[in-house]
Amino acid sequence: MDFTLTEEQSQIREMVRSLARKEFAPGAAEVDESARFPEENIRKLAELGLMGMLFPAEYGGSETGAVAYSLALSEIASGCASTAVILAVSSMVGETIWRFGNEEQRNRYLPALASATDGIGAFALTEPEAGSDAQAISTTAVRDGDSFVLNGNKVFITNGDRAAVTIVMAVTGKGDRKEISAFLVEGGAKGLTVGKPERKMGLKGSATVSLALEDCRVPDKAMLGSPGEGFRIAMSALDGGRIGIAAQAVGIARAALDSAAAYAKERKQFGQPISEFQAIQFMLADSATEVDASWLLICRAAYRKERGQPFGREASMAKVFATEAGNRACHKAVQILGGYGYIRDYPLERHLRDIKVATIYEGTSEIQRIVVARDLLGRHGA
Amino acid sequence: MVFDLTEEQQMIQDMARTFAQKEVLPKAAELDETGRYPEELVRQMAELGLMGVAVPEEYGGAGMDNICYAIAMEEISRACASTGVILSVNNSLACDPILRFGTEEQKEKYLTPLASGKKLGCFGLTEPGAGSDAGSQKTTAVRNGEHYVVNGTKNFITNAPQADSCVLFAMTDREKKHKGITAFILDMKYEGVTVGKNEKKMGINASATASIILEDVKIPVENRLGQDGDGFKVAMHTLDGGRIGIAAQAVGIARASLEDALAYAKERKQFGQPIANFQAIQWMLADMATEIEAARMLIYRAAWLKDRKARHSKESSMAKLYASETAMRAGVKGIQIHGGYGYIKEYPAERHFRDAKITEIYEGTSEVQRMVIASALLKD
Numbered sequence: 001m002d003f004t005l006t007e008e009q010s011q012i013r014e015m016v017r018s019l020a021r022k023e024f025a026p027g028a029a030e031v032d033e034s035a036r037f038p039e040e041n042i043r044k045l046a047e048l049g050l051m052g053m054l055f056p057a058e059y060g061g062s063e064t065g066a067v068a069y070s071l072a073l074s075e076i077a078s079g080c081a082s083t084a085v086i087l088a089v090s091s092m093v094g095e096t097i098w099r100f101g102n103e104e105q106r107n108r109y110l111p112a113l114a115s116a117t118d119g120i121g122a123f124a125l126t127e128p129e130a131g132s133d134a135q136a137i138s139t140t141a142v143r144d145g146d147s148f149v150l151n152g153n154k155v156f157i158t159n160g161d162r163a164a165v166t167i168v169m170a171v172t173g174k175g176d177r178k179e180i181s182a183f184l185v186e187g188g189a190k191g192l193t194v195g196k197p198e199r200k201m202g203l204k205g206s207a208t209v210s211l212a213l214e215d216c217r218v219p220d221k222a223m224l225g226s227p228g229e230g231f232r233i234a235m236s237a238l239d240g241g242r243i244g245i246a247a248q249a250v251g252i253a254r255a256a257l258d259s260a261a262a263y264a265k266e267r268k269q270f271g272q273p274i275s276e277f278q279a280i281q282f283m284l285a286d287s288a289t290e291v292d293a294s295w296l297l298i299c300r301a302a303y304r305k306e307r308g309q310p311f312g313r314e315a316s317m318a319k320v321f322a323t324e325a326g327n328r329a330c331h332k333a334v335q336i337l338g339g340y341g342y343i344r345d346y347p348l349e350r351h352l353r354d355i356k357v358a359t360i361y362e363g364t365s366e367i368q369r370i371v372v373a374r375d376l377l378g379r380h381g382a
Numbered sequence: 383m384v385f386d387l388t389e390e391q392q393m394i395q396d397m398a399r400t401f402a403q404k405e406v407l408p409k410a411a412e413l414d415e416t417g418r419y420p421e422e423l424v425r426q427m428a429e430l431g432l433m434g435v436a437v438p439e440e441y442g443g444a445g446m447d448n449i450c451y452a453i454a455m456e457e458i459s460r461a462c463a464s465t466g467v468i469l470s471v472n473n474s475l476a477c478d479p480i481l482r483f484g485t486e487e488q489k490e491k492y493l494t495p496l497a498s499g500k501k502l503g504c505f506g507l508t509e510p511g512a513g514s515d516a517g518s519q520k521t522t523a524v525r526n527g528e529h530y531v532v533n534g535t536k537n538f539i540t541n542a543p544q545a546d547s548c549v550l551f552a553m554t555d556r557e558k559k560h561k562g563i564t565a566f567i568l569d570m571k572y573e574g575v576t577v578g579k580n581e582k583k584m585g586i587n588a589s590a591t592a593s594i595i596l597e598d599v600k601i602p603v604e605n606r607l608g609q610d611g612d613g614f615k616v617a618m619h620t621l622d623g624g625r626i627g628i629a630a631q632a633v634g635i636a637r638a639s640l641e642d643a644l645a646y647a648k649e650r651k652q653f654g655q656p657i658a659n660f661q662a663i664q665w666m667l668a669d670m671a672t673e674i675e676a677a678r679m680l681i682y683r684a685a686w687l688k689d690r691k692a693r694h695s696k697e698s699s700m701a702k703l704y705a706s707e708t709a710m711r712a713g714v715k716g717i718q719i720h721g722g723y724g725y726i727k728e729y730p731a732e733r734h735f736r737d738a739k740i741t742e743i744y745e746g747t748s749e750v751q752r753m754v755i756a757s758a759l760l761k762d
Contacts, residue, residue, distance in 0.1 A: 002384040281756030289700040296679035373664035
């Protein structure tokens with residue numbers, strides 16, 4: 001056991017913290033208000049090599065490892081949660097292409113994702129009838145000569161409107177066992193229609209769109225991994241993705257906690273700063289404790305991932321714990337600010353709106369508990 | 383960051399787990415039922431080096447780190463929380479302050495026998511009127527030549543009836559309030575020391591809790607721990623470490639609730655299938671496991687900071703607060719999963735619940751932990 005950050009991890013944290021505070025946080029309210037894609041933030045992140053943290057330098061990445069990635073994501077989320085999820089999804093896509101793609105696919109997409117010049121990465125698994133039950137997808141990919149023809153509808157796709165490449169999960173066979181495969185579909189592909197962005201409660205700077213695939217033809221070399229490997233690829237991507245979402249939640253929660261603590265020291269009622277009241281102190285203490293515990297669960301999962309140890313259970317624990325604790329912390333922070341917490345001049349209501357989705361996307365809390373319970377009961381139990 | 387246990391940490395985990403499962407667990411129900419002090423287990427733990435895990439070998443300890451100590455505490459408490467607290471008090475509250483604040487002579491005379499387990503220690507801070515407000519000590523120590531004459535009453539003292547020595551706190555200068563408190567090493571054989579009768583408790587029944595009455599007890603100046611007025615500092619530093627031990631005890635108890643409930647849920651059939659198949663049960667188990675692992679991370683972090691001699695008050699309080707409340711929630715869920723059987727003494731679930739409750743109270747209530755954490759936060 002050693003809780004010291006490496007030099008590189010510390011440097012990345014400091015760099016990203018300063019970037020997020022100076023450049024992302026000041027614009028976050030406007031990004032939220034106007035539901036505008038924070039182009040300038042993504043460009044900045046790409047310049048600093050932070051859009052390719054999970055794949056190697058030979059493909060344009062910076063391969064900093066999962067712990068440094070979590071640190072960076074958490075700091076970014078403290079400044080602007082929308083920016084964080086854009087990066088998280090694109091990073092997950094990059095890592096998945098690196099892990100499961102062939103050389104041609106890696107060379108074609110990874111440098112582009114790292115530079116974010118021609119768009120970013122998106123991940124299309126969810127469908128109207130396949131949310132938590134991801135295996136129930138009905139999008140099909142039918143081989144036709146040396147290509148596949150994709151048909152179906154994907155929904156709630158983060159980054160889907162400006163994706164250079166989208167990993168699309170589709171059914172390629174319906175024998176004894178449904179066969180799902182993964183495909184790399186490029187932005188602007190013929191037969192791919194991007195729906196209009198959903199209007200959301202929070203994370204408004206990140207676009208969430210539906211994708212319609214109508215006779216969308218892709219060459220057979222667009223398949224990622226082997227035929228039938230899609231579900232495994234999706235689950236593996238999500239194991240890593242969950243660490244990212246947990247880190248995002250911790251970042252938002254920390255921002256809320258810091259604001260609430262600062263406010264409590266300033267705000268006077270009954271003749272003294274409200275931070276003198278135990279009711280306020282105890283809310284802060286509980287939030288800080290749970291946020292620290294979240295952070296340690298995240299680092300443990302990230303560490304195991306970096307070392308090639310199994311980490312699915314740990315990632316699910318980190319995600320369910322961090323996102324639920326983060327929601328509680330944001331809720332308390334709004335409460336500490338009282339009426340001001342509810343007003344848009346302060347960032348607290350945005351933090352609460354932004355963090356809500358963390359218990360939902362990349363596997364709801366309920367799915368995380370299933371993962372943990374299955375592990376407890378033995379892989380084949382329950 | 384490294385989240386793997388070191389070889390030594392792995393070793394003590396294996397050793398403590400094997401010992402706890404083989405020797406301690408079979409006796410836990412009987413110890414709870416009778417309230418008997420587990421003398422033979424304490425002796426065995428001494429042989430295994432567990433009475434002074436983080437004390438250097440030159441003073442009779444095992445010379446390991448504080449994560450090793452937390453690991454040992456968790457494993458022993460998984461089997462029997464009473465045995466766990468006996469261990470914790472000796473390690474954290476008796477050995478640690480003497481190691482940190484004691485003179486070489488005090489270490490040789492008192493620490494070595496405590497750490498090697500030849501003697502047992504206790505910690506006399508709490509008084510009838512000084513619980514969370516530990517600074518409001520009524521016990522007095524008046525200097526008289528080469529002695530202090532001590533008068534007062536300590537209560538809720540774990541290990542008091544069995545203890546050979548006590549790290550004792552008394553007021554030497556009432557004017558200075560908590561800065562007028564001084565710490566001493568009290569030999570329990572000194573004239574004027576009386577141990578009251580054992581309290582009857584809700585749980586941790588095999589660990590004795592009693593008052594210590596001090597009537598004109600003469601403590602030699604050489605037994606003063608630190609200087610006059612250092613007592614409050616000694617107490618707070620000691621509790622920073624003690625809270626790591628109690629947090630680890632809580633995680634051990636929580637694990638007992640989880641592991642017993644898990645086994646039961648797989649066996650118990652209702653509606654034609656094991657109740658483990660129901661999501662309502664799975665959710666409870668998943669939450670217990672997640673919270674236990676989060677608590678353990680907080681504990682290891684605090685212990686790691688202590689090993690590095692870094693400040694760890696806030697982190698110890700976070701670990702203690704979170705772990706103890708986790709143990710209580712796990713205790714409630716553990717009983718619930720067992721249904722009616724959870725309420726019956728043939729199953730250990732109700733014992734875990736009763737044992738867990740104290741971890742939210744002693745060595746600083748949850749409320750005191752939140753005060754410590756909040757004051758650290760608001761200072762930043």
